Amino acid sequence: MDTKQGFFSTLKDDLIKSLLPASGATPISTLLRRRKKDHFPPLDLLFAERCPSRPTVEAMSPLKEGPEETECSFSVSSSSDLRLLLGVLGAPLAPLRVSITEPFPHLAIKDIPIETSSAHYILQQYIAASGxxxxxxxxxxxxxxxxxxMIASEFETANKLVRTRNPSKAAQSGGFVLWQMKPDMWYVELSLGGSKVHAGCNGKLVWRHTPWxxxxxxxxxxRPLRRALQGLDPRTTASMFMNSRCVGEKKINGEDCFILKICSDPSTLKSRSQGSAEIIRHVLLGHFSQKTGLLIHLEDSxxxxxxxxxxxxxxxxxxxxxxxxDYRPVEGIMIAHSGRSHVTLFKFGETAMSHTKTRMEEAWIIEEVAFNVPGLSMDCFIPPAELRFGSVTETCEE
Structure with a gap:
């Protein structure tokens, strides 16, 4: 408790200093000067051997005895594994609806919780660091x-753990394109292993098209596409965390970070549920570097x-x-040009010994980024005809 109080007390002092007029440098200007000196090394070879310093997902503690660990040559070549990868990683959405036209709140320390004012201050640093x-x-x-x-790297049951042999060979390669346009419109197309997923939003309706x-x-x-929050759209990212709370700090790959947390509200969760499927919670944690101000880690549950x-x-x-x-400026805006995701899909609840856990991995590299592309119009974000004319019913998220 003392550590947490000291953390918020320090943030409060910095916040007060940033609000006072002064002839010297502000925390944000200091951050910008520091950012110019920082160098982000390129991403290592995709799915290379994990080094000890890189965090890995730990196997879940067994309910009775330790799971039997084996290696298997299963890969995403099968249609079921490919469907799983594309279904989970193809086009996941963010927890909340946001509008980039909504103004950001002014920095203040009165009449609001310190967790909220701290989050506002951290977001101001992030906006400045991003351009x-x-x-x-x-x-x-x-x-x-x-x-x-992408690769489905592990499959675990209560008494067995199967890992992919030669993950660098078993991984499937593909590519994606992402278009975005104000207000709240986006379209993504991702291909992998001969299959393709399309998804989009015209500002009113989110849709997806899968082969199955x-x-x-x-x-x-x-809601926004989660992939846009992965270092490609700092403006939408800042709006996403506008009503967040600062819940502490944590080291990510040896770098001190502030943690901002947002949750889907009950009304949104209810609207996303359907029939026998109920969305219980959706939480997003953003880890913002104390050194650069940039977002370096997202945790989505x-x-x-x-x-x-x-x-x-x-x-x-x-x-x-x-x-x-690998943050680099594109026309003055800082864009993350590479990254990786570790995914855990955990099924439980039928009986104590019948849980399953599947682990997947994705690595990506950004090759091209452009802003204010001529000729892009609202017609590029029109949903499929089946949805426009109401011949397809809504489905709950997978």
Whole structure:
């Protein structure tokens, strides 16, 4: 408790200093000068051997005896594994609806909790480190293209752990393109292993098209694409965390970070649920570097409950940990040009010994980024005809 109080007390002192007029340098100007000297090394070879300093996902403690660990040559070449990868990593959404036209709150320390005022201060640093609000607001559309590699790396049951043999060979390669346009419109196309996922939002409706389900709309309000928050859209990222709370600090890859937390509100969770599928919670944690002010890690936790007819409920928990690397300026805006995600899909609830846990990995590299692309219009974000004319019903998130 003393450590937490000291942490918020220090933030409060910095916040007060930043609000006072002074002839000297402000924390934000100091941050900008520091950012010019920083150098971000390029991403290591995709799916190379993990070094000891890189965090790995620990195996879950067994309920009775330790799981039998084996190696297997299973890979994403099978249609079921490919469907799993594309379903989970193809086009996940952020927890909340945001609007980049909504103004940011002014820095203040009166009549608001210290966790909230601290979050506002951290976001001001992030906006400045990313290029500044004026420059970001001048962007009315954007384009990004990149390469991805994905793999289903582990499958665990109560008494067995199967790992992929030769993950560098088993990983599937692909690519994606992402278009965004104000207000709240986006379209992404991701191909992997000969299959392709399309998803988009016209500002009112979020939809997705997969080879196994065809076109279908997402329940609930329109929300940003999570991939855009992975260092590609600092303006939307700042809006996403605008109503967050600062919940502490943590080291990420040896770098001190502030932690901002947001949660889906009950009304949003209810609107995203359907039939026997209920969304229980959706939490997003952003880790912002104390050295550079930039977002370097996202942790996304999503829990849903499915009630079987006449049986016990089954719970699905999806956790995505994304590490953002290689920040470089594009037309003055800082963009993360590489990163990797570790995903855990945990199924539990039927019986004590019947849980399953699947681990997946993704690595990506951004090859092209452009802003204010001529010719991009609202027509590029029109949903499929089946959804526009109401011939396809809404589906709950996977």
């Amino acid at each position: 500044g609000l004026k420059l970001q607001d001048s962007v009315y559309n954007s384009y990004a293209m990149g390469k991805v590699r 389900l065809g076109p279908h709309s997402a329940k609930g309000p329109p 999503h829990l849903s409950r499915i009630q079987n007819n006449g049986g016990d409920a089954v719970y699905w928990e999806t956790t995505i940990n994304s590490f953002l690397d």
